[in-house]
Amino acid sequence: MKFLITGATGNIGSFLIDKILSTGFKVNYLTRNQTKIKKSPNLNGFLWNPNKQTIDQKCFEDVTHIVHLSGESISKRWTNKRKKNILSSRLLTTKLLFNSLSEYGSLSKIEHIVCASAIGIYESSYDKIYDEESICEGKTFLQQVVKKWEKELLNFKKLGISITIFRIGLVLSRKGGILKTLQIPTKFNIAAPIGDGNQYQSWIHEYDLSNMIMESIFNKWVGVYNAVSPNPVRQKKFVKLYAKSLNKISLPIPIPKFMIRLLFGEMSTLIFNSQYVSSKKIIDSGFIFRFLEIEEAFMNLVKD
Numbered sequence: 001m002k003f004l005i006t007g008a009t010g011n012i013g014s015f016l017i018d019k020i021l022s023t024g025f026k027v028n029y030l031t032r033n034q035t036k037i038k039k040s041p042n043l044n045g046f047l048w049n050p051n052k053q054t055i056d057q058k059c060f061e062d063v064t065h066i067v068h069l070s071g072e073s074i075s076k077r078w079t080n081k082r083k084k085n086i087l088s089s090r091l092l093t094t095k096l097l098f099n100s101l102s103e104y105g106s107l108s109k110i111e112h113i114v115c116a117s118a119i120g121i122y123e124s125s126y127d128k129i130y131d132e133e134s135i136c137e138g139k140t141f142l143q144q145v146v147k148k149w150e151k152e153l154l155n156f157k158k159l160g161i162s163i164t165i166f167r168i169g170l171v172l173s174r175k176g177g178i179l180k181t182l183q184i185p186t187k188f189n190i191a192a193p194i195g196d197g198n199q200y201q202s203w204i205h206e207y208d209l210s211n212m213i214m215e216s217i218f219n220k221w222v223g224v225y226n227a228v229s230p231n232p233v234r235q236k237k238f239v240k241l242y243a244k245s246l247n248k249i250s251l252p253i254p255i256p257k258f259m260i261r262l263l264f265g266e267m268s269t270l271i272f273n274s275q276y277v278s279s280k281k282i283i284d285s286g287f288i289f290r291f292l293e294i295e296e297a298f299m300n301l302v303k304d
Contacts, residue, residue, distance in 0.1 A: 001025050001064050001065060002025065002026045002027075002028070002062050002063050002064055002065070003020055003025060003026070003027045003028065003063065003064075003065050003066070003067060004027075004028045004029070004030070004059055004060065004063040004065070004066045004067070005017060005020075005027060005028070005029040005030070005066075005067050005069065006029070006030050006066075006067070006068045006069055006070040006093060006097070007068070007069030007070040007071065007116070008029035008030065008031065008045075008069075009031065009036060010069060011171065011173040011175045011206065012069055012116070012168075012171060012173075012206065012209060012210070013029075013067075013069050014175070015173070015175075015206050015207075015210050016067065016069075016210045016213060017029065017043070019210045019211075019214065020214075021042055021043060023214075025042075026041075026042045026043070026044075026062075027042065027043050027044075028044050028045070028046060028059050028060075028061075028063060029043070029044075029045050029046070030045075030046055030047075030048045030055070030059060030070075031045050031046075031047065031048070032047070032048065032049060032050075034047065046058060046059035048096065050070075050089070050092040050093045050095075050096050051088075051092060053092070053095070053096050053099070054096075055096055055097075055100050057100065057103075057104060060100070060101070060104050060108060060110070062109065063109065063110060064109050064110065064111050064112075065110070065111060065112050065113070065114070065217050066097070066110060066112075066113040066114070067113075067114045067213060068093070068094065068097060068113060068114065068115045068116065068153075069115075069116045070089065070090070070093040071086070071089050071090045071093070071116065071149075072085045072086050072089040072090075074086055074120075074142070074267070074270065075267075075270070076267070077264055077265050077267050078141070078265060078266045078267045083141060086145060087145050087148065087149075090145065090148075090149045090152070091148060091149065091152050094115075094149070094152040094153055094155075095152065097113075097156075098152075098155050098156060098159070101156075101159055101161070102159065108159075110159075110161050111161070111162065112161065112162045112163070112164070112217055112220070113156050113161050113162070113163050113164075114163075114164045114166065114213050114216055114217060115153045115156075115163065115164070115165050115166070116166060116168055117146055117149060117150050117153070117165050117166060117167045117168065117224070118142070118146050118167055118168055119167045119168065119169050119202055119226065119228065119275055119277045120142040120143065120145070120146050120270075120273075121136045121138075121142075121143055121146035121147060121150070121167060122134060122136060122143075122275050122277065123136075123137070123139065123140075123143070123275075124199070124269075124272070124273040124274050124275060125274060125275070125276070126198065126199070126200070126274050128276065129276050129277075129278055130226070130275060130276065130277045130278060131226065131277075131278040131280065131281065132167070132223070132224045132225065132226060132281055140269065141266070142269070142270070146167075150165060150224075153165055162220065162222050163222065164216040164217075164221050164222060164223065164225065165223070165224045165225070166209075166212065166213070166216075166224075166225055166226075166227040167224060167225070167226050167227060167228075167277070168204065168209065168227045168228075169201075169202040169203050169204050169226070169227060169228035169229070169232075169275075169277060170201055170202065170203040170204070171203075171204055171205075171206055171209060172203055172204065172205050172206060172294075172297050172298070172301055173206040173301070174206070174301050193235050193236035193239050193240075193254040193255070194235060194239075194254060194255045194257075194260055194271050194272070195235070195254060195255075195256075195257045195260070195271070195272050196254060197234065197235045197236030197239070197254050198234050198235070198236065198274070199234065199235045199272060199273060199274030200232045200233070200234060200235075200274045200275055200276040201232060201233060201234070201235055201238050201274075201275075202226075202228040202229070202232040202275055202276065202277035203228065203229055203232065203233070203238075203294060203297070204227055204228050204229050205229070205290070205291040205297045205300070205301070207290055207291065207300075208229070208289050208290055208291055209227055211287075211290070212225075212227055212282065212287060215285075215286075215287055219285070219286070221285055225281055225282050225285075226277050226278060226279055226281065226282065227279075227282070228277045228278075228279050229279065229289060229291065229292060229294070229297075230279045230280075230283065230289065230292060231292055231293060231294065232275075232276050232277065233294050235274075236254070237294075238294065241294055241295045241298055242298050244295075244298075245295070245298035245299050245301075245302045246302055257272065260272070
């Protein structure tokens with residue numbers, strides 16, 4: 001078993017690579033940056049340029065499984081240029097992989113591809129519980145992105161490759177993401193909910209996400225799965241417990257929506273959206289979470 005990873009330098013990708021290497025498997029990864037190319041017996045980097053649709057075909061040699069995590073971050077202010085890049089980075093990387101594997105043809109040993117998607121495909125709601133069969137109409141920018149993204153991902157079926165698509169929730173990671181953003185106000189020893197604070201946040205610890213990806217490969221899961229903890233929490237509880245894990249003060253007074261809109265523009269919808277997403281399908285598949293409760297997840301991530 002040998003892996004090819006895209007998005008290898010991101011929070012999820014770097015954590016996953018460490019996990020795969022610790023199990024004794026070999027990893028190839030793709031990068032746009034020549035300076036990030038490493039060569040060793042077990043870890044090797046290869047160049048690609050999705051915008052120019054070029055790739056070093058040697059990256060596929062002896063690879064049996066691909067984990068496709070590429071995509072520009074959505075956690076920065078959405079200018080028109082960034083919105084274009086958010087969509088194109090997902091479609092172009094997927095298109096390049098598909099076309100390259102099509103050309104590689106009979107030489108390919110690829111059995112399975114695991115792809116990142118997002119729970120952003122679901123509408124914001126305070127009362128609905130979303131599962132993988134929920135209807136997704138694509139009304140908002142992010143919903144449209146994820147729908148187009150998943151449509152492109154499903155093309156791998158044409159090559160006879162098994163595909164798993166994970167709709168990933170809010171990833172709790174030591175290296176960045178939402179916790180890095182929340183560290184800004186906590187540096188002043190305070191934290192506060194945003195808006196009314198009642199919006200649901202469906203989250204997952206990076207450890208559980210990486211295990212989920214590995215189990216999907218070992219146990220041959222096929223189809224769409226929600227990659228979230230079984231216990232979503234309201235945003236005000238999320239902030240309160242994170243502040244507690246850092247021994248900071250959590251203020252009961254929420255930050256007004258207009259202030260967040262001024263700071264983040266259209267991207268603020270990510271903060272205001274409420275999505276209670278079910279992980280029942282994952283659990284029914286036999287997956288066992290290490291971090292079921294968010295307080296335990298926070299304590300794990302903030303400890304030295």
